[in-house]
Amino acid sequence: MRHIISLLMENEAGALSRVAGLFSARGYNIESLNVAPTEDPTLSRMTLVTIGSDEVIEQITKQLNKLIEVVKIVDLSEGDHIERELMLVKIRAIDSDRDEVKRLADIFRGNIIDVTDKSYTIELTGTSSKLDAFLATIERNMILETIRTGASGLGRGERILKL
Amino acid sequence: MSVELTGAEITVRCLQEEGVNYIFGYPGGAVLFIYDELFKQDKVKHILVRHEQAALHAADGYARSSKNVGVALVTSGPGVTNAVTGIATAYMDSIPLVVISGQVPTAAIGQDAFQEVDTVGITRPCVKHNFLVKDITELASTIKKAFYIASSGRPGPVLVDIPKDVTQQKTVFAYPSSVSMRSYNPVVDGNSRQIKKAAQLILSAKRPMIYSGGGVILDNASDALTELVRLLNFPCTNTLMGLGGYPATDKRFVGMLGMHGTYEANMAMQYCDVLIAVGARFDDRVIGNPKHFYSEERKIIHIDIDPSSISKRVKVDVPIVGSVSEVLKELIKLIKASREETDAHALKEWWKQIDLWRERDCLRYDRTSAVIKPQMVVEKLYAVTKGDAFITSDVGQHQMWAAQFYQFDKPRRWINSGGLGTMGFGLPSAMGVQLANPKGVVACITGEASIQMCIQELSTCKQYQLPLKIINLNNRYMGMVRQWQEFFHGNRYSESYMNALPDFVKLAESYGHVGMKIEKPEDVEAALKEAFKLKERLVFMDFITDQTENVFPMVPGGKGLSEMILV
């Protein structure tokens, strides 16, 4: 099952490599990972998307908790949560394709943020599966370049990850 | 204005504040300022080893045989890489160590400077935590944290990497009196509801079994464990790491379990209905094939300080996270206060079954042999030292015979590399044990292959007059490798014969020690007596043992606990 794990950790050099090292040393999957400082500059928040059986996910959370720099951790997928990912995608757009791409971008509520006579660059946010769906609608050879941030997430309502 | 100290002075002052008696190390460019400060004081005594691996093992032996944190000091680059084996050894067995390593100056980091390695990177997967101190004002608090992290929760090695320029810079020294870290707060007390559940399950057991590991030794919980076992009259087994956690000479002790455990211990593990695991982690050498282990139904209570040890390899019914000594004490209280009692009749039947298993006499060997049997040497060693020695060992058959035949009644007497299985551990760890226990009798049980991995430490032993007794069970083979080749590789003894062995007697003598070679069974006891009379001397005893002897019982890899190969 796909899990989205969110953690608060000390904003220290080396903390990220401890997490990455843990995953490779124990043979866990990382689908995506992102990290940035929070409003409290001494803390970073990381979102990790991983796939594994319940037992594996239990071990992953326990092992992450064991890392000295990890302050708090929550498996967002255990409850209601909001998930967003940002994607930038550069699409070849000439002649009649230009309208078609623009229309698709509108349907997916994407913004065109860069235009040349041969291409559009579209900014799209949403759940990872929405981004997947968008890409699936575009012909493969029209996609010139994509970059995705990996998912970020928060618990809904009162579910708050804070110190 | 308060005086400022250099980073090197601060480092040594911190060690003094922590009450460190011994530091095991080896100098080099990056740590010269620290060595300079060590030179100027005499509170922290430095033990100069002959290889950094040995510094780690010695600090490790020191920690295992006392209740203190072991401390080692190595230089950057090769000093660190040599130390890695020792760090990993301590990590696998959860031994509290603080390792101080020198690093190239801050400005040179990342420049491929002379003797630069990414120490924090190289050691990351085999330490509990590590630090690179780039700012001198954080040096004292970092060392304080290192000691705290190493010795609390599930213990482990912590490394502090100090660039050379930081040891030269100055700042005001203040050693923090306490540590508080928002990201690290190990639990102590177990959940009381879970403990209650455990007590009920224990009292309802018909075929109970107590299985205890290294966690009992590390948490100084042997007294509590012993009290619980006696209170309940349950059978008790120890893992290789847990030996001495429960007195081996007590009749409730069914021997070590696992790959080379006793028949009765492994059978009782397999067929119990309630298993109480205390400070143990169900590793592959202990329960064999987990699927086979599951094939019998039992309820499992698991007490451990480390939540990630619980339900890692085996699903358990009553997990209790906490300090094992605290949880055991709570359990004892509850059981004593309970109106319920154990099922005396069922227990009697269970003991009858266990006694039948015991009758298999699974550790028997040929006592009339004309060549020296290694088991016999260990038995005689046990008799001559009256069971009161500290025994370190290397890795191989000799390690298993030591574990099977020396009966440990006290914790912290059996010192071996269980998790990593590091050949070369025996001699240097014995040095640390002897320094921690100056009046103790210390013997290292080893093999002719293992001993050669850190043989250079005979020189350290001479320098500090450490009167170790080295029991070399010399079978001219990497015996454990040979045994596997005999059982699983069609007797093809690929590269496991130890050719071109040195004359160990002369070798010992050349280092200034006493050497003895023993070739006949009838000479074993007298030789041991003679050696242990030489209280001031290191004696290297080279026992020429049966080349073909194997360790039994044996649970082959991938097999279940009840599928032992027996003698």
Ligand SMILES: Cc1ncc(C[n+]2csc(CCOP(=O)(O)OP(=O)(O)O)c2C)c(N)n1
């Ligand atoms: C550093 C290291 N290298 C290799 C091994 C694999 N190994 C395990 S036991 C063993 C043989 C040990 O031989 P010896 O010390 O003579 O002991 P014996 O088994 O004969 O008692 C080897 C090579 C190991 N455990 N450690």
